[in-house]
Amino acid sequence: MNQELFEKGLATRKKVLGNDYVEASLRSADDFSKSMQELVTQYCWGDVWNRPELTHKSRSMINLAMLTALNRTHELKVHGRGAINNGMSKDEIKEVLLQTAIYCGVPAALESFRVAREVFKELEV
Template sequence: MNKEKFEKGLEIRRSVLGADYVDNSINNATDFNMPMQELVTEYCWGEVWARPGLPKKTRSMINLAMITALNRPHELKLHVRGAINNGVTKEEIQEVLLQTAIYCGVPAAIDSFRTAKEVLDEIDKE
């Protein structure tokens, strides 16, 4: 493991997903899944998210589309919150999900709209 990339990844991951969520994921990792936590933190967040080529807001919007295509509602919830943290507006989330209806299929987009609404409603109550 590259300690420098892991630490940079941890910083970015916390800023996007929230320190509580990330710290909970790391602190509750077991011998079995800690290698995955390390891989995700170092490679996804410390290597790719740390690149200067795209702002975090754009990366979040791309993630929403890809996670919709993959039909991963748990990850979508997490990344809707992250997108808001990165400055993506509700209207932009709506547009991303409408775009996915065309390229990923209406059923995938409908599920993502439903999932995103749950998160946005939670955020509104905070």
């Protein structure tokens, strides 16, 4: 593991997803899942999320669309919070999800709207 990239990724991951969520994920990792947490933190958050060509807000938009397409509601909820943390407004999230209705299908978009409403309610947005 590249410790420097891991630390950089850990800082970004906490900034986007929130310290409590990330710390809970790392604490709950066991011998089986620890390697996956390290990979995600180093590679996804340390390397890709920190590339300068896209802002974190742009990356959040992309993630919301992809997670809708893949019907990954748990991750959509996590990245919905991250999108708010990265400066996306409710209206911007709505527009991303409306766009997914066209390209991913209405059922997928409806589920994503449901998840987004849960996030807004939890965050009081």
